Amino acid sequence: MDKKQITKERLKDWLLEIKNEGKQLYAPVVKKDKTDFKRIDSIDDIVWEHLQTTQSVKNIVFPRTEKLFSYRKDRGNVELEDYNPDRLPETVVFGLHPCDAAGFRPLSRIFNWDTPDKPYNERWKRTLLIAVSCTRCDEYCFCTSVNGGPGNTEGSDVLLTPVGDDGYLVEIITEKGKELYEKYNRFFESVTDNINKEEYIAQVPVRFNIEEIIRNLSGMFESDSWKTRSDRCLGCGACAFVCPACACFDIQEDVGGNSGCRIRCWDSCGFSLFTLHTSGHNPRSMQSQRWRQRLMHKFSYMPERLSVVGCTGCGRCSRACPVDMNIAAHLEIITETENER
Ligand code: SF4
Numbered sequence: 045m046d047k048k049q050i051t052k053e054r055l056k057d058w059l060l061e062i063k064n065e066g067k068q069l070y071a072p073v074v075k076k077d078k079t080d081f082k083r084i085d086s087i088d089d090i091v092w093e094h095l096q097t098t099q100s101v102k103n104i105v106f107p108r109t110e111k112l113f114s115y116r117k118d119r120g121n122v123e124l125e126d127y128n129p130d131r132l133p134e135t136v137v138f139g140l141h142p143c144d145a146a147g148f149r150p151l152s153r154i155f156n157w158d159t160p161d162k163p164y165n166e167r168w169k170r171t172l173l174i175a176v177s178c179t180r181c182d183e184y185c186f187c188t189s190v191n192g193g194p195g196n197t198e199g200s201d202v203l204l205t206p207v208g209d210d211g212y213l214v215e216i217i218t219e220k221g222k223e224l225y226e227k228y229n230r231f232f233e234s235v236t237d238n239i240n241k242e243e244y245i246a247q248v249p250v251r252f253n254i255e256e257i258i259r260n261l262s263g264m265f266e267s268d269s270w271k272t273r274s275d276r277c278l279g280c281g282a283c284a285f286v287c288p289a290c291a292c293f294d295i296q297e298d299v300g301g302n303s304g305c306r307i308r309c310w311d312s313c314g315f316s317l318f319t320l321h322t323s324g325h326n327p328r329s330m331q332s333q334r335w336r337q338r339l340m341h342k343f344s345y346m347p348e349r350l351s352v353v354g355c356t357g358c359g360r361c362s363r364a365c366p367v368d369m370n371i372a373a374h375l376e377i378i379t380e381t382e383n384e385r
């Protein structure tokens with residue numbers, strides 16, 4: 045992995061050049077008191093330091109709604125217009141944290157476990173991530189408990205770590221990152237000092253042992269604790285919508301007259317309708333079963349079937365929850381007591 049340095053002023057010039065060359069540039073901006081990723085018009089709009097955006101960046105590769113194909117009926121014939129990736133934009137995302145970049149690993153596994161998902165993969169191919177290490181954390185962060193960290197390079201193409209008041213250490217991680225660096229290498233300097241990145245990043249305490257969680261969950265399907273721990277869950281789905289690693293979706297038809305299209309849109313396993321059959325039967329009719337599914341899927345089924353944990357410890361779900369359901373607190377309890385079973 046190559047390491048370089050860049051000053052803040054040069055970083056602004058670099059991002060401006062990327063944008064001026066026609067790439068979509070997404071970065072954190074403040075809108076209505078919230079920090080979120082938006083396509084930016086001006087470099088001056090960028091929020092350079094933020095604890096965490098409200099939403100993750102997954103919508104850039106897995107949009108909230110996306111047309112998969114469209115069709116038109118003409119007497120007995122049906123004309124199909126397939127998904128066309130040609131007009132998808134090249135996109136650079138700046139300023140995401142390592143827990144967001146790491147979220148693309150579980151997403152990529154989900155969208156490729158059987159038939160590779162064309163819309164997801166085409167967008168992913170055109171997306172480049174310039175992440176920034178975290179210099180602070182809060183009580184909801186637990187990346188270090190799920191194989192991540194505030195300066196973790198996994199998932200990022202380039203990772204910047206703020207070092208001092210006016211500069212960044214630059215780690216060039218992937219081939220995509222290397223190509224980008226080589227194209228704009230005049231903005232960077234060699235690393236002059238012996239910089240220890242660990243001195244500058246947040247200290248996120250380890251709250252539980254993930255291997256122990258995976259082991260314990262395999263025997264907990266029938267546990268009474270699912271009910272006691274999820275009594276107050278409203279099934280609002282906010283936790284899934286802010287999550288960088290949640291991939292539940294629904295398929296809808298939008299038809300008018302002789303034409304229509306098939307659309308994919310975000311969904312949540314926390315919604316009561318998610319598993320409702322047309323017969324009226326619902327295999328997850330109680331909220332406790334839906335909460336169990338959320339935890340089991342992320343921390344048992346995905347590690348077992350896809351060799352990846354479905355959570356990056358970003359803490360967003362707990363920050364967003366209107367009734368203070370805290371996923372890390374529940375996971376801690378799962379490791380702590382046999383009585384939970
Ligand atoms: S855990 Fe919280 S955010 Fe998630 S569905 Fe339940 S109430 Fe909503």
Ligand code: SF4
Nearest residue numbers: 287355356358359361
């Ligand atoms: S489950 Fe919660 S903490 Fe884990 S990645 Fe999703 S939003 Fe973040």
